[in-house]
Amino acid sequence: MSKAGLDGGEGAAGGSGSSDKAHEDKTTGGKVPGKPSATPIGPGWTKVTCPCCVSERVEPLVLVKLGPKVRPETKRWLIRLIGAPQNDGGAALLAHPGEDASGDIIVVSAPRCSLLRATEELGLCKPYRNGDMAAFSYNDRDNFKDSDNMEEFLTLAERHYIVKYELDGLRAQRDLKIPGLPDSFILKSRANIWQKLGSAGVIVDTVPLQNSAKLKALGKAWYSGNQLSQPLDSVNEYFGSSVGFYFSFLDFYTWSLLPPAILGLSLTFYSGEAQKEMESVSGSRATSIDDETFSGHMIQAVFSMIWSTVVMELWKRRSATLSYRWGTLNLAERFAEPRPGFQGELGVNPVTGRLEPLFPGWRRDLRIALVSVPVVGLFLGLVVLGMTCFYWGEARIQQLHKDWNSLLSQTLLYMPSVMHIVYTNMLATLYRTVAQSLTEYENHREESAFENHLTAKVLVFTFFNNFAVLFHIAFFKQDVPLLRKRLASLLIVTQLVNQVTEVVIPFLVDRFISAPIRAETEDDPQEDKYRNQSSLPAFPGLFAEYIELLVQFGYLSLFSCVYPLTAVLLLINNITEIRTDAYKICKLFRKPFTPPVADMGVWQTSFEILSFVSVVSNCWLLLLSPRLQELYQESKMSGTNILLLAVMVEHVLIIVKVILVFLIPDEPEWVRQKRERIEYISMQALKQQKLQES
Amino acid sequence: MSKAGLDGGEGAAGGSGSSDKAHEDKTTGGKVPGKPSATPIGPGWTKVTCPCCVSERVEPLVLVKLGPKVRPETKRWLIRLIGAPQNDGGAALLAHPGEDASGDIIVVSAPRCSLLRATEELGLCKPYRNGDMAAFSYNDRDNFKDSDNMEEFLTLAERHYIVKYELDGLRAQRDLKIPGLPDSFILKSRANIWQKLGSAGVIVDTVPLQNSAKLKALGKAWYSGNQLSQPLDSVNEYFGSSVGFYFSFLDFYTWSLLPPAILGLSLTFYSGEAQKEMESVSGSRATSIDDETFSGHMIQAVFSMIWSTVVMELWKRRSATLSYRWGTLNLAERFAEPRPGFQGELGVNPVTGRLEPLFPGWRRDLRIALVSVPVVGLFLGLVVLGMTCFYWGEARIQQLHKDWNSLLSQTLLYMPSVMHIVYTNMLATLYRTVAQSLTEYENHREESAFENHLTAKVLVFTFFNNFAVLFHIAFFKQDVPLLRKRLASLLIVTQLVNQVTEVVIPFLVDRFISAPIRAETEDDPQEDKYRNQSSLPAFPGLFAEYIELLVQFGYLSLFSCVYPLTAVLLLINNITEIRTDAYKICKLFRKPFTPPVADMGVWQTSFEILSFVSVVSNCWLLLLSPRLQELYQESKMSGTNILLLAVMVEHVLIIVKVILVFLIPDEPEWVRQKRERIEYISMQALKQQKLQES
Ligand SMILES: [Ca+2]
Ligand SMILES: [Ca+2]
Known part of the structure; x- marks a missing residue:
């Protein structure tokens, strides 16, 4: 893979690349260059698995930054994982290795079908053929406006979020050893891959890529x-x-x-x-x-x-x-799924029946009562301390002003207030960090x-x-x-x-x-x-x-x-x-x-x-x-x-x-009607489905 | 159709009867008599449309009382309508003409499939094979406990309600003339049949039938x-x-x-x-x-x-x-659907897209402001009037007691209170009727x-x-x-x-x-x-x-x-x-x-x-x-x-x-888990369905 290729104005999903999965060489080169909004990295993208997603242009969406010591085989494995279909435990996205197979970045994009499926899963509404908004349905995709052009159909923020959502959703399908990592590192079945790789130092950062033209x-x-x-x-x-x-x-x-x-x-x-x-x-x-x-x-x-x-x-x-x-x-x-920071002993979730970390509610309540409440109380005490100091200062300055009665002492009158406000602001900043750690320690699911x-x-x-x-x-x-x-x-x-x-x-x-x-x-x-x-x-x-x-x-x-x-x-x-x-x-x-x-x-x-x-x-x-x-x-x-x-x-x-x-109604009449219409259509579609099936 | 036949201890859905629809004679007579809880009216029931619902026993659920002047052809038409499948605009229930085709009652029951479908439509939960409650799904019916025995599976109240629900849901599929009624009586397309027939005097009453053994x-x-x-x-x-x-x-x-x-x-x-x-x-x-x-x-x-x-x-x-x-x-x-009493000009409902009576919200607001509020105010005035009278009476009696001071006047002390309470109660009864009419007049959809x-x-x-x-x-x-x-x-x-x-x-x-x-x-x-x-x-x-x-x-x-x-x-x-x-x-x-x-x-x-x-x-x-x-x-x-x-x-x-x-949480922890489990399973089933389809 040459650097030159990366700077080229045209790319091809499913084009020839160094990806391990590129069995077919189905290069669709020679197309018109992409619009400036999507700066395409040339060929080298993993192959898309579904034919309708083959497009002449791939928009780089997310940058995955790898740790400095990550071996090329680990990177290759990661790229394959990102590109693999969801049934095989992959994210069904597109990955590009950057300059070469040993560089410390992976650029990720998403094919049309993955974006559309996630749009339905998130429950987003999109403009329908008739101009109204409707809950997006993958099966009905052709009736939605612009559903062939992802850059019009989804907002940039949505595209970024969907990539992140799919990456965060990666779970090990069975106990996994990762090539290039020490044998002691095993991904347990159903472990959150992205989070584990993060704590193992393989992935340092996941960054959405700015679109500088749009930003300007x-x-x-x-x-x-x-x-x-x-x-x-x-x-x-x-x-x-x-x-x-x-x-x-x-x-x-x-x-x-x-x-x-x-x-x-x-x-x-x-x-x-x-x-x-x-x-x-x-x-x-x-x-x-x-x-x-x-x-x-x-x-x-x-x-x-x-x-x-x-x-x-x-x-x-x-x-x-x-x-x-x-x-x-x-x-x-x-x-x-449990939030990434959630920790507990593996057990069967009574709701989903999935194996995942469980943490009993009474232990959380105990932590809240014995740690969080006292610490918060301590900080409230610090506020009172600050208040007391302020009054003491205020009284002293008043006294001073009475004794001197100059322009300086007049200005000084504001001093205790100003200092107290500064103290208050600093305390607030400190408290925010503490509150974050406390809530983290409370271990909410x-x-x-x-x-x-x-x-x-x-x-x-x-x-x-x-x-x-x-x-x-x-x-x-x-x-x-x-x-x-x-x-x-x-x-x-x-x-x-x-x-x-x-x-x-x-x-x-x-x-x-x-x-x-x-x-x-x-x-x-x-x-x-x-x-x-x-x-x-x-x-x-x-x-x-x-x-x-x-x-x-x-x-x-x-x-x-x-x-x-x-x-x-x-x-x-x-x-x-x-x-x-x-x-x-x-x-x-x-x-x-x-x-x-x-x-x-x-x-x-x-x-x-x-x-x-x-x-x-x-x-x-x-x-x-x-x-x-x-x-x-x-x-x-x-x-x-x-x-x-x-x-x-x-x-x-x-x-x-x-x-x-x-x-005062919480939504304007017309929004209420539109919302009910959206719900009604979704329900009708569901009924239709059931009827057809039975 | 003889009276004797009606009193017999055994019946057969799909048996020979006077029903117009009985094309096949598929009598399954000679079965064990039904349990006492379901007093079966013998043959004469309309034929069930689906083979799995053929049962040796039909439980009479609802009595439809017809007007005194209803002609036999109207009754026959009604029986046919109740028995017709939903796709043909019927209620998919079972009907029985009582003693003979000219009597003033129709007895209605429901076949298994209609009950089960309605159970799903209403969103009822029923015990699953594993003992937990689960949202009932018609397609998955065999995994629910007792789903072959409707008298165990659904409560009597649910069976009654479902029959009523299906009857109330009957809509004319096109403009209809009803046999035996004057030609001027036309059921408009999408009119609520049950309500129109009620106001035309054809149907006088719809009564759920008691189960005397259970009631006792x-x-x-x-x-x-x-x-x-x-x-x-x-x-x-x-x-x-x-x-x-x-x-x-x-x-x-x-x-x-x-x-x-x-x-x-x-x-x-x-x-x-x-x-x-x-x-x-x-x-x-x-x-x-x-x-x-x-x-x-x-x-x-x-x-x-x-x-x-x-x-x-x-x-x-x-x-x-x-x-x-x-x-x-x-x-x-x-x-x-709009409630039966709702009136308005025909128009297209912006939510469902159906043709139905519409009534603008501002006219309702006007009625509330100009009629309901003053009338309610008037009644509140009557309350104040009552209160004034009470005080006047109280003062008089106090005076009397002071003058006489006897046991009688002692007892009389309670008189104003008692009379005021009686007045108050009567006013409340009257007001309830007035409030009903006012709300009816407000014409809520x-x-x-x-x-x-x-x-x-x-x-x-x-x-x-x-x-x-x-x-x-x-x-x-x-x-x-x-x-x-x-x-x-x-x-x-x-x-x-x-x-x-x-x-x-x-x-x-x-x-x-x-x-x-x-x-x-x-x-x-x-x-x-x-x-x-x-x-x-x-x-x-x-x-x-x-x-x-x-x-x-x-x-x-x-x-x-x-x-x-x-x-x-x-x-x-x-x-x-x-x-x-x-x-x-x-x-x-x-x-x-x-x-x-x-x-x-x-x-x-x-x-x-x-x-x-x-x-x-x-x-x-x-x-x-x-x-x-x-x-x-x-x-x-x-x-x-x-x-x-x-x-x-x-x-x-x-x-x-x-x-x-x-x-204090609004539901116990275990109920929360069960509820979430029910929702989760429903959602999973839905996803499965979508996946299979695409
Ligand atoms: Ca700001
Ligand atoms: Ca009572």
Whole structure:
């Protein structure tokens, strides 16, 4: 196999190659060169097993990076395994050995039939002949649009995911010895091959290959201009629906900040108190705040409580629409294999009857109770410690300011807040790593259980970490001006810290440390360009991004009546956030493998819970607001009645929110009809099948 | 066709008969007589179309009563239709003309294959060869236990329901004229035949036929002895899973009343205040109730709030277990045809593509907004009117008692309460009829939507009607002793009124009016015995029964801290309730057709909502309790703090309940595994099918 052959503009699946399986030489050379989007590596691909998949062009999809000491016979075995049909325990994909049989990469692609079968297995919907979406069925493939051109039919993200899905699904059919590896290394029957080879150091990395032309176009439409809207469909096409949903939500949420921002601005200026308030915040407590400000705060609070429910309901509708458009409305539930990290003694799974590792639930519960809970508790303790230090510092600085009363001491007033925020952020980063290891140790069988436990851990901490101080100020110290000051500094500092850790640092690292190493020229062989991609850091996932949004949503909804300008600050932040997040995922990290999803999953619920908690919080904050306190001071007898009123308002608002949630349908009427149509057609097809058979 | 032939102990499907379709004479006479459980009507059944269904015994399942003026040719046509295969637009059942071709009944049964196919279509689970439950599959029928004996394989309720299901599913395949009916009567293509014939007066009634031997045995085991447990499996077998779930819940709920009853009793006697309290209730307000009583009430309230959540969670687990045992764990969701009462203009359904009546959603919304809401409001107004009258009466009687102070006036004190309860009950009965018509007018397409709207209407009213006065007394008058008095009389009077209207009146009507007409002797022909069954009143459904339970659950949980003996009274009431309800459904009413269900449906939710509302109610009642009021009087400054404490306790309890709901799994581990196993096997079978096909 010569290097020259690899750079050629034409390739042939089933062409002559060094693959062990190439019995027939059925070269279909001399075809038109492939489109630029699929940079074909010439011949050398393993042969496709089914005749309909023979195509003149093979799109390299995934790069498998092998360990430095992997022997050529191991690589040959791996290539054969990837290319073998599924009945023989293979992945039914296409593999290419790169420059030569001893190089440290394998390039993987997928033939049409494997892609189509996986599309059905995943339960993806695709446009039918008549223009509607329909659940894809392999037998009915000819009636689906573009089902002969995989680059149109499936999104790049789907193609990447399917290759990864097939590779991860490789199981040893019997006890296997692998050529080129020590005899002591035996793949047990039904072991997960990809994972075992990973831990044995044979496979170092599995990387989806970027499509640089598409990526460039996407970046141009996404973050380089002054555009206000995001190219969400292209994001879905390139990065997959889970990334698509994140950016759609970010977009939707950002624009839905407009009403509270406008309200906040107008209330602030209408009451003409903007300056006065700012002064009173930094100086001593204001003793006479007039009725207008108070009723303004009340309007703001009630508005924001209703607003948050309406926004989340409307988002659900938008989300359903996107899910229909992206074909993820009808995803198949699968009886998942244990997640790769799952460990246990071999036994028979009572559900599937398969031999696989089993781990009794009570041992997991024990680990949760004896390890996870105490460790999480410890971290919550650290949060309290931080809070105590903050108060101590705050008191000292106040004292200093009183003694000196200079511009310097005025600035120093913000110091404890800033330091506390930094401490808080660092603690959060550390905790995320710890939570990951704890959840790993809990040894959950399913990926979803793992995700849920991890999210729960992080959410408990995040809430505590971000809001404990604020709640303490609000309900124990009952000091609204201090709360307002804290909120303002939090809003500004947190955003700055986030942008720096999220984008600026990775950018600098990339620019000055990684990029020079990676520098490539036009003349480099294709393989080296691929290798370069695997040197980028892995994408850290959307977890931190969602947490960030959730926290700012918390500031906005929990304390909306205290600082009316919150929405304005968040709106400005998010418009930049969209760009930096987009830049980050396009440029600074490796493209992630993302499974198709139908919605935001657990995050949807988190936002909704927060929206309900906000009612309780706002009602109590209003109760503590200076104006009410005054009323309360003036007439002693009305204190209890005001409290009763607040409780009643709280209960009524919660009921109103519950009713709103029920009254606003979760999906638009037309999406509901389409979804039911998809389900109906699937069911009819099934019945037809059964009828024909009997 | 002679009468003698009908009474014979042996019959033959496919035997010679007067049926138009009897081409072959394949009499299999001379077999052993059938078991007593299936009283066979001799020959005369329509021929079965598939050879495997030929059986020596046909079990009469359903009686179709025809109108008095139905001509023999119409009856013949109907019999042919019932017997015709489904491909020809028939029901694929067996029909028998009764005494002769001109009689006013048709007896319907079902051949094995039709029953088995419907079993698969409904998604019922049945015991597999290996003892586990599995989703029934017609193709795999030989591996299911007893699949050759329908009387073992399916429950009587399932057999009845399947016959009804097939009859209701009859659709005209093209525009049809029916022999013997005026030419103007045309069945339009795709019209629901059974419903059209019903409204044309051809079919007067469709009645499931009782199995008197089984019914007798069931009655003996259920309500005639002193047994403490109900034969729930037999109830499910005879009356179907929806009735089975009602009685299981009644049973479960009744026994779970034991802990609060014991607590209530011991608290009442421990504080040694039982007598004193009773006196203080009927006499003037007690001025010094000691701390023990108060803390007793508090224990009672907190216990009952946690108890209600735990009970509902445990019931869900029990319900899942029953659902597994009764094979309804995996019911198929169907794309329902419009419910029979649904009207609209013919159009193409966007989901199924079928021609059927369509009714735009906005017209339904309009009807709800302009008719239903005002009418429901009117009834709520009537409730308020009743309440006002009650207060007026109460005040007058109090005055009277003060003036006279005799034993008579003492007794009269209870008059307003009693009269108000009677008024309330009558209003509720009237409202139920009105709600039914309103929901009918709203013209819902699906049976489930109809049920939900009806239930919502009735629940809103029931809550208002039963609890408005109590809440008014509790929170506006803040008069705990009056509340206690009301609760005691409500608990006793409501139960009495219910038992009378539910059982005693129907029993008397049956005994002295209906039964003499129905009197039958051993010598009567079988047909007359069947006719007698159709003269019983139709079973009114479980709606009223569930409402009754919900209301008493409301008394118990909403006001538990006021009257600790509530649970004791309810426990006694429910033990008799089980018997009277059982007697009622067995003896006083016609056997209902009941669809298989997997749980209590909307009632489950109702109980859970009530359980959460109870937290709010109890916390406020405790706040109003005399002891707290005293504390409040003593130290003015602590009033607000006590209130704050109550609110905090309320919020904490709600959070505890939410956590409990999440921590207690909704189904036992083994049921979860079995359910997943069922789903997994179904999915595997489907995959296998697809694989074979492609
Ligand atoms: Ca971000
Ligand atoms: Ca009853």
